[in-house]
Amino acid sequence: MAIISRKGSALVREIHKKQSANKSRQRFWELAGSKFGEILGVEKTFEQIDVDTTVVGKHGEVDFKEDSKFAQHLKKVEAVSNFAKSKTIDQQRQYLPIYSVRDELLQVIRENQVIIVVGETGSGKTTQLTQYLHEDGYTANGIVGCTQPRRVAAMSVAKRVSEEMETELGDKVGYAIRFEDVTGPNTIIKYMTDGSTSVVIVMDEAHERSLDTDVLFGILKKVVAQRRDFKLIVTSATLNAQKFSNFFGSVPIFHIPGRTFPVNFLYSKTPCEDYVEAAVKQAMTVHITSPPGDILIFMTGQDEIEATCYALAERMEQLISSTKEGVPKLLILPIYSLLPTDLQAKIFQKAEDGARKCIVATNIAETSLTVDGILYVIDTGYCKMKVYNPRMGMDALQVFPISRAAADQRAGRAGRTGPGTCYRLYTESAYLNEMLQSPVPEIQRTNLSNVGFAAQISSN
Numbered sequence: 193m194a195i196i197s198r199k200g201s202a203l204v205r206e207i208h209k210k211q212s213a214n215k216s217r218q219r220f221w222e223l224a225g226s227k228f229g230e231i232l233g234v235e236k237t238f239e240q241i242d243v244d245t246t247v248v249g250k251h252g253e254v255d256f257k258e259d260s261k262f263a264q265h266l267k268k269v270e271a272v273s274n275f276a277k278s279k280t281i282d283q284q285r286q287y288l289p290i291y292s293v294r295d296e297l298l299q300v301i302r303e304n305q306v307i308i309v310v311g312e313t314g315s316g317k318t319t320q321l322t323q324y325l326h327e328d329g330y331t332a333n334g335i336v337g338c339t340q341p342r343r344v345a346a347m348s349v350a351k352r353v354s355e356e357m358e359t360e361l362g363d364k365v366g367y368a369i370r371f372e373d374v375t376g377p378n379t380i381i382k383y384m385t386d387g388s389t390s391v392v393i394v395m396d397e398a399h400e401r402s403l404d405t406d407v408l409f410g411i412l413k414k415v416v417a418q419r420r421d422f423k424l425i426v427t428s429a430t431l432n433a434q435k436f437s438n439f440f441g442s443v444p445i446f447h448i449p450g451r452t453f454p455v456n457f458l459y460s461k462t463p464c465e466d467y468v469e470a471a472v473k474q475a476m477t478v479h480i481t482s483p484p485g486d487i488l489i490f491m492t493g494q495d496e497i498e499a500t501c502y503a504l505a506e507r508m509e510q511l512i513s514s515t516k517e518g519v520p521k522l523l524i525l526p527i528y529s530l531l532p533t534d535l536q537a538k539i540f541q542k543a544e545d546g547a548r549k550c551i552v553a554t555n556i557a558e559t560s561l562t563v564d565g566i567l568y569v570i571d572t573g574y575c576k577m578k579v580y581n582p583r584m585g586m587d588a589l590q591v592f593p594i595s596r597a598a599a600d601q602r603a604g605r606a607g608r609t610g611p612g613t614c615y616r617l618y619t620e621s622a623y624l625n626e627m628l629q630s631p632v633p634e635i636q637r638t639n640l641s642n643v644g645f646a647a648q649i650s651s652n
């Protein structure tokens with residue numbers, strides 16, 4: 193995979209210069225911030241319009257390898273998303289791949305104390321498993337807990353499940369994250385980023401192998417040995433499930449067949465020089481030329497996200513002033529872990545009719561999240577990872593190519609509520625030959641003194 197130059201993105205540098213010219217980052221946000229979270233553009237349908245190509249490029253900047261089935265696929269997009277929209281919540285639940293194996297899965301869980309569940313992204317592991325366990329009677333004896341690697345995932349999944357169970361969030365279904373506990377005396381299903389006392393724990397997204405997940409693996413192995421009444425279900429989107437199974441003593445692996453909606457892949461023919469610039473151009477191209485559907489762009493961190501949002505807003509303004517016919521409306525929304533929770537939650541709000549949302553995210557949006565309406569994912573192929581630097585004696589964040597599993601997760605965000613398209617700003621050969629199937633787990637590359645998981649789980 194292309195190594196990014198030490199200088200990084202020219203676009204990010206250009207935006208930084210503008211920030212310095214505005215004296216401070218705060219001033220920059222006062223100026224730029226008003227453009228985010230507001231609809232840019234004027235009344236205009238999503239028909240192709242005559243656009244100044246110096247602003248968006250003809251097909252973005254990237255020369256994509258076209259999928260021959262693309263036109264056919266786009267027809268399907270429309271047909272199936274309308275189909276999905278017309279379904280009730282119960283019908284949507286029954287449409288998920290996990291539903292077809294519900295009884296079989298519950299049977300295996302009844303017969304085993306620990307099982308590994310493997311299924312494609314979007315198959316229903318996070319939202320359905322906990323409800324099936326409740327329906328099978330486990331909540332009569334205590335809480336069904338589901339661990340999540342990220343706060344935003346715990347919150348949004350709990351919200352979705354509370355809607356599916358027709359209960360207020362915080363009543364039967366709740367979540368607990370650091371400094372915030374939205375549960376009550378009636379809570380029977382709890383999504384959380386910390387451990388707690390439960391009768392069943394679903395360890396979700398185990399393939400991420402975060403430091404906390406790996407430590408929790410060790411703790412739960414002891415709990416399993418001590419408490420016969422306790423059940424552990426480990427879910428993973430990838431096939432490295434055998435490792436997890438071996439760790440717990442060759443426990444069964446249950447496969448959920450199929451995926452919800454197809455995703456169409458478009459790969460760059462050559463590696464991108466500046467993926468930030470390429471992503472901005474691609475997002476503008478999708479906005480101007482593609483049928484309705486929201487866009488999700490993956491960047492490595494806050495700096496790149498700010499630059500991307502700023503550049504998108506600037507290009508929208510240029511377009512608006514240079515195009516007489518009007519420009520379709522765009523709502524630009526950043527999301528990264530340091531963004532306050534109320535601003536993070538904005539990505540889930542529906543944009544007004546006729547407006548397209550463009551979410552610019554770190555890998556915070558890579559797993560568990562379903563943002564209804566995302567049909568286009570733009571994957572830059574990079575992420576920031578924490579690595580221990582022995583010379584400095586501390587952890588540092590560095591930019592690395594993502595793993596193949598992460599690329600699949602990113603693409604999966606486009607096929608959740610209808611068939612989608614994933615623009616990969618890297619080559620197909622990089623995906624097949626250079627991206628690692630499973631990257632080095634965090635436990636092997638960071639300082640272990642930072643483990644923050646609540647250990648109370650081990651004492652019960």
Ligand SMILES: Nc1ncnc2c1ncn2[C@@H]1O[C@H](COP(=O)(O)OP(=O)(O)OP(=O)(O)O)[C@@H](O)[C@H]1O
Binds near residue numbers: 314317559563
């Ligand atoms: N907030 C939501 N709005 C609309 N549909 C949703 C929402 N949350 C979940 N869904 C539907 O439920 C499906 C299953 O989501 P779920 O999170 O359970 O899948 P998963 O197998 O855990 O995937 P992943 O491993 O990617 O988290 C989604 O693909 C989507 O169709």
